[in-house]
Each structure stands twice: as structure tokens, then as C-alpha cells.
Amino acid sequence: MVTFVGESTKFFLTNHQPVDIISDVTLEVEYAIMLINLKQLFAGKVQTLPIDCTLDFSELEYQGNHPFTQPVRVRGEVSVDANVVTLRAVAEFVYDSICDRCLIEIHQPKQASIEHVLVTSLTQEDDGELILVENHQLLLDDLILEDLILSLPSKNLCREDCRGLCMICGKDQSAGLCGCRSDSIDPRLAVLKQLTDQTD
Template identity: 40%
Template structure:
């Protein structure tokens, strides 16, 4: 959605509400396409005391698999974003400002960038997910398989001990 902000820039106390559905189903993350359903965006652009701001909420569901136990995970997200919009930057450059020289704001691109920046590094079914057993592959959240971790490294350390003994002899 392209918002024409020229009127907002030129007048005081303008409010321009907007609402859209953003399709991010093509976005790849964690080897997955986590945006199964469209993202609901609603917000407004307003000008007050000569300052133009855009603020909006994004509501969506992330669906993927837990990075540890590989079970399906869904996370409901509600995020709020806020930016100041300027027609050009002054000397004091600031990354938080959106520059909108022609007065047209592309809300789709803005929202997509904002949302992707806030994505978690990985998805977990819970912060203390125990993951899968490295030996038998069972889900350790569901049962304790009782597998013992491999012991070979301990035996090797002992073998080196024996070597040292025989050297001294």
C-alpha cells in the first residue's frame, strides 16, 4: 500500500489511518515459510506540531518447528512500531527517521522490514525445551530414554595415563 503523505506534510493536525493485510508467505526463515497467514497491519500517519509520525500494530502468527525438539510451534505476535517521517534528513542523521522525499510512503516495505528485523533467531517450543536425545533421537520432553552419553573420551584419557606410566618404566 502506498500512502500519499503530501497533504499530511503540508497541513497541521492531520491524521491518516490505514489498514492492510501483508502477505509474507514467500519469506524464508529457519528453513521454513513461517508466515502461513497474512499479517494484519493497522495504524495511522499523523502530523502534530510539524512532526509527521507513523505508528502501527502488526498482528500475526509464526509457524515453524522447535529448533531443539523439531515439534511444530506457533507463536502469536502483537508488535507496535513507531517512526518519524521526514522529507529529507538534516545534518544530524538518524537511522530512526524514514525519509520520504516524494511524499509517498510504501507501508508494505516499511512493515516487512520492521517485522523481519524483530524475528527471533530461532523458534523454541519453550525456553527449557530438552530437545532430542543424541543417541536414540527420542523427544526428551516426552520421556527419559535413559541413554548414557558416549564414554569413549574418558577411556582415551585413561589410555594416555597408562602410556605415561610405561614411559617412566
């Protein structure tokens, strides 16, 4: 389910039918897809479109994990200024991952700032940073998801000083040293040591 919050009315969209809302803007929802019609905004008939919605990316698999098991809250607006249409928003989400050192589950609240200039056509001189909005329809899901992926850390740590697992007995070293000799590694944990060495 996608929730869109207007100036005074909240819409809960659960079917596949378009719903007319503020300033002749239309949302279409199908399988958690949010499509925003920006025709009135590009035509200059409205100046600002507020956005407050939740997006479901729980089925996404990224690097062997499901990083967004909880709904992603997106708040911001699409506005026009001097004939330039810009999307500005903040996405609030919980990033679910596995610590690269000790392998425990991590659930980190995060925010991602989103800002894009939207255009209805591109030229050969465009540098690739402009977002093409075909037929005045902005597919918000894909744009937000791309920014979320780019905001994720390259290394997942439960804390900066995580000591990881003992390569001999597998004990979490952050919970206390185990006393194992570092020159005697269990062959079954040798692969894990190689992986942690690479991430470090």
C-alpha cells in the same frame, strides 16, 4: 489481496489501479505492495490517516523458513503533530518456525509495535532513525517487514523447558526419557548435537 479500512468504508484492492480514498489519500496495490500517498498530510490539509490493512509476506524466506505464512494485520495511523509526521501501528501475526531443540513446527501468535518519524528530506546530521518518504509516497510493506524481522527471537523454542531430542535414538525428551546412555551417541546424530550445543 490488500484490505484497507477507512472510517466508514472497506476497500478490497485486487487490481493494479490507484484507488482514491479518505482525504485524497491514494493507495496503489501491485503484487501485494501498499503505497500510501501522504502529500495531503505533509501539507497540513489532514491531521490523521487511519490504517487498517493486511499484508501478505507468505513468499518470504528467512533463515530457511517461511515465517509469515498467514496474513499480517496492521492497525494504526499516520498523524502530524507540531509539524512532525509519525507512523504508529501494531502488527499482529503468527510466527511460523521450527524448534531449535526438538525440531517440531511452532506457530506463535505475536505482536510488533511500530513507530517511525517520517520526513521528506534528510540532512547530514540525521541519525538514521528517520524514514525518508520520497515524493510523499510511503511504501508500507518494506517498513513493516523490516520491523517484523527485527522483532523475531534469536532462538526458536516450542517452550522454554524443551529438552530437545536424544542424541542417540532421536526421541523427543520432552515426551519422556528414553534411557539411552549419554556417552554413546549415534554418529548420524552427532551433527545435530553440535547444532543444539551452539544454539544453547
